[in-house]
Amino acid sequence: MTVVTTRLDRLDAYQQHFTSTILETRERKGVQQVRLEASAFYPTAGGQACDTGWLDGANVTAVSEDDDGNLWHAVDSRLETGEEVMGQIDWMRRLEHMQQHTGEHILGQAFYRLERHVVAVSMEHAVCTLDLSGEVSWELAMRAELDANEAIWAAHPISTYELSDNQLETVPLRRAPKVSGLVRVVQIGTGLRDAFDYSACGGTHLHNSAEVGMLKIFKLERVRGTDTRVFFNCGSRLLGDYRFKHDFVAALGLRFSTALETVPIRTNAMLEELERSKREVAHLRGALALEISKSLTSPLSVLQLEDASLLPDLAKIVISRDGQIAILGAMDGGKAILTVACGKDVSIKAGELLKIGLAHIDGRGGGKPELAQGSGSRVEGLTAALEAMRAAASS
Ligand SMILES: [Zn+2]
Numbered sequence: 588m589t590v591v592t593t594r595l596d597r598l599d600a601y602q603q604h605f606t607s608t609i610l611e612t613r614e615r616k617g618v619q620q621v622r623l624e625a626s627a628f629y630p631t632a633g634g635q636a637c638d639t640g641w642l643d644g645a646n647v648t649a650v651s652e653d654d655d656g657n658l659w660h661a662v663d664s665r666l667e668t669g670e671e672v673m674g675q676i677d678w679m680r681r682l683e684h685m686q687q688h689t690g691e692h693i694l695g696q697a698f699y700r701l702e703r704h705v706v707a708v709s710m711e712h713a714v715c716t717l718d719l720s721g722e723v724s725w726e727l728a729m730r731a732e733l734d735a736n737e738a739i740w741a742a743h744p745i746s747t748y749e750l751s752d753n754q755l756e757t758v759p760l761r762r763a764p765k766v767s768g769l770v771r772v773v774q775i776g777t778g779l780r781d782a783f784d785y786s787a788c789g790g791t792h793l794h795n796s797a798e799v800g801m802l803k804i805f806k807l808e809r810v811r812g813t814d815t816r817v818f819f820n821c822g823s824r825l826l827g828d829y830r831f832k833h834d835f836v837a838a839l840g841l842r843f844s845t846a847l848e849t850v851p852i853r854t855n856a857m858l859e860e861l862e863r864s865k866r867e868v869a870h871l872r873g874a875l876a877l878e879i880s881k882s883l884t885s886p887l888s889v890l891q892l893e894d895a896s897l898l899p900d901l902a903k904i905v906i907s908r909d910g911q912i913a914i915l916g917a918m919d920g921g922k923a924i925l926t927v928a929c930g931k932d933v934s935i936k937a938g939e940l941l942k943i944g945l946a947h948i949d950g951r952g953g954g955k956p957e958l959a960q961g962s963g964s965r966v967e968g969l970t971a972a973l974e975a976m977r978a979a980a981s982s
Contacts, residue, residue: 592624596627606673619666621750642672684710688792690715693735749772758780789878878903895917907931909930915973927954947973
């Protein structure tokens with residue numbers, strides 16, 4: 588019978604180093620995997636990402652558990668069956684995972700007390716998620732967040748023990764266990780039946796809730812119709828998040844030369860000012876286009892403008908006039924722009940004229956019989972395009 592990997596992480600989640608023997612090696616998708624007699628590595632399971640670390644000189648890049656309960660360690664250099672190896676897990680990664688995982692238990696209990704029950708968890712990505720049955724308002728989430736943080740700061744001791752099916756009835760588990768037989772219970776707080784939380788879980792957890800440090804909910808999202816996904820992080824990840832956001836807000840304050848708390852007011856004031864300016868520019872552009880249009884007196888006008896933003900306003904004026912055609916061009920951001928406007932009672936179609944011009948600027952475009960627009964990257968062809976269009980319109 589195969590010897591199943593002894594799970595040192597379940598005996599002591601704080602064990603960082605160990606010695607063990609390689610019982611078997613195999614290759615999966617070109618990567619060598621080794622099975623050890625005993626291991627302190629945690630595999631990807633129960634919504635928690637695996638540990639990484641080292642086996643002698645080899646990097647352990649992933650750890651998975653097979654159906655028999657054996658752990659397979661993916662390594663980046665060759666190891667042989669029978670070898671005794673020194674194992675070391677990446678402790679900072681593990682500690683960060685334990686902070687998220689223990690925080691997840693605490694947040695799950697905080698929501699449970701507000702009558703929202705956990706249906707799924709995921710801690711494999713940078714931001715952890717907890718799926719709850721039913722709707723959750725932001726106010727309710729903030730209450731659960733505060734309750735969870737108070738439980739963290741209460742420094743509850745955390746213990747782990749195994750109970751058989753019939754003993755399980757003595758502890759108020761939040762969720763029914765997914766396994767039968769001996770069930771591993773993680774208890775946060777002291778007391779036989781009145782601790783803060785009891786969960787059936789095979790993961791790695793901290794010794795004390797205070798080590799979670801802090802928990803923050805970032806956002807809520809509706810999933811599967813009526814369930815709610817809660818995005819959160821704990822512990823050291825929040826320090827990284829706080830540093831990023833602090834630097835970001837401080838840079839904004841500096842840019843606006845204002846105290847941090849008035850940045851939102853200044854931002855709103857600037858956005859309003861921008862809207863006012865946009866309206867003013869649109870008004871002035873319309874007035875300028877009207878002024879230019881006064882010079883378009885002949886039935887066919889060909890014009891190259893300095894400002895491409897005037898083309899739409901000018902074209903709009905021309906199409907409202909009787910019997911006039913305007914062929915307009917401009918440069919804009921390294922591109923040649925062409926617009927053809929045909930007024931009332933003009934037999935020429937704007938799109939047909941535009942097509943002639945586009946061939947000179949390697950352009951694309953289209954439009955309606957009275958108005959067509961296009962642009963191309965061959966800016967040096969703009970003058971030739973306007974001339975070719977003039978010739979076509981005059982013939
Ligand atoms: Zn757990």
